Amino acid sequence: MKLQRILALTTALLLLCGFQSLNASDAHLYRISLQGHGTAVELAQAGIDILAAIPNDHALAELSDEQMSRVIRLGYQVEYLAASLVAYSELDETDDYYSYASLVAQLQTWANQYANIAVLYDLATTVQNRHVYGMKISDNPLSEEDEIVNFFVGCHHGNEKISEEVPMYFLNYILSNYGTNPDVTFWVDNREIWVIPLVNPDGFFNNNRYNANNVDINRNYSFHWGQSASNYGPYPFSEVETQAVRNLNLAHHFTTAHSYHSYGEEILYPFAWAANHPSPDNPFFVEMTNAMAAYNGYTPMLSGNLYPHGGEMNDYLYGEKGVFGCTSEVWGGPGYNPPASQIAAVCQENLPTDLYQLQRSGGAQITGRITDATTGLPLVAQFKVVQLWNPNEIYPRYSEPTFGRYRHLLVPATYTLEVSKAGYATQTIPNLVVVANTPTVRDVALVFVGYPNIDIVLTPVNPPIVIPAGGGSFSYNVNIHNGESTSQSFAAWIMAELPSGTMLGPLLGPVNLTLASGATLLRTRNQSVPGSAPSGVYTYIGYVGAYPDAKYDSSYFNFTKSAADNGSSWVNDFANTGEPFEVDQMAQSPAQFALLRNFPNPFNASTTIRFQLPEASLVKLDVYDVSGRWVSTLVDGWREAGSHEVAFDGSNLASGVYIYYLTAGQFNASGKMVLMK
């Protein structure tokens, strides 16, 4: 009865609005009531792509007719809002907002006016030939200093125009108060502040949530990518906008991040990819977002509890890179953008949350520099706050390369720090007391003790190798041996030194391998050399170790390119093919999950199991005997997208049938293998 009434109401509304086309595949914008019934989490889990939500009030989504009836069957009341999100966003009166042109002009004016503390960088050119600009504010803005890095970003979603106004207001506040306001002066002198006020200029220009490729760029980051309903892009970081954020962090190593969106008056912290799924650093995130919310009355919450969405920026920055970030959904609605009279108020209520991040990032934490005890040089080493470390949830954290700086923001308590690096003795430092407002500083000098005994030998087939002017290829054998008494995990990769001395590559890898004690891996590979490659003698080098700087062993041979290309190349690139040793990481990710047959099979006493991941995934690979008894776990943790192979050593097992069982994300598969001694 009630359901029929809603359907009738919706149909009436649809008719009233008089569309040109009304076929089943058309999606329109609806407001879904959450008053007294349901949650946006439930809707997202039912496959609805949520665009905005306020708990216990409403959610916004574009629904096809099929989706709308699904939502209604779940007991929700829906209200037609507009033909599309774009049409709805155009109802917002944003004439008094920055345009793309006026925003760029303002940034350039500031860069000239405050050249002593501000530099403007063009970080990316978009599909429609606009630019993603980032402004760095610091004393000595042209040099990379050993300082805390705070990142602020607006407008991942182009229709959320207020989300560029807020960081522009923040920029103006910092720039115009330097030298007069003591807090601002301190932060500029002791922080590196990076602001991308408008990360999606095409979407902004077109008043569209998505970029010009129709991708939701806040679903295009790699962490749990593809777990949203739609518009996450063909593969992680397929878009120049997300590449710009990724590359900026890889170069400068953010400490904190603050991403602006509208609307809902919420402050969202990781994880976003699942509901009711706090991160290992939840106590810190709760502390930070509660402190921010105290300034503006917004609601702090786990991002996934608003509605789960994969591939989100803060999940990526935190989950993969250890950056402590959150998202503010500014403005309470209705509509995505406040009227002109409210812009200043929305900017003002968010300013203190940015200033809080500048302050807090210098507060309670463990930090220091990791160096080589002999040379004193900075090291990129893994650091763990042991009490918070969970390899099933997050990626390893590393010190940055320029200063060896590591930093982990924490709530006050007592912690244990562990610092490790291949070839160095691990150091465990217990009883590190972290107190409020002050960093606990602990520098760590690691002692080099030598690398494990892993050998690599590259042997060319049919030497000497001479590549004709138009390009060609050669074959070679790779032999990798684990001479240690225990199983070893390491990387293998191949580089080429050009006649000029420049290093090219990796041409293969780095591929992650695990070899049982005494095991040997043999593969034949083919290497293409393009016609455009310069003439002269090349050195082709294989490495095993911890990529890129810890080289346990290497092996090389030479080849000659006979002459420079005369303009009619037979071969166009440095493709590396052959027996699946592991895939080239530069190759695109596989399209789907797959568990491949082990090889050889039957085997004695070692075999290799291969699997493919279209996205970075939490992987478990177990081996059982025929009666279902667990034998061993070969993989347990995060693996990158790509093809993977794992060696299985049956030398201590009886002959017979064994089952291997793979779970990767939502994917399950099993295979059978026969050990014959």
Ligand SMILES: [Zn+2]
């Ligand atoms: Zn948004």
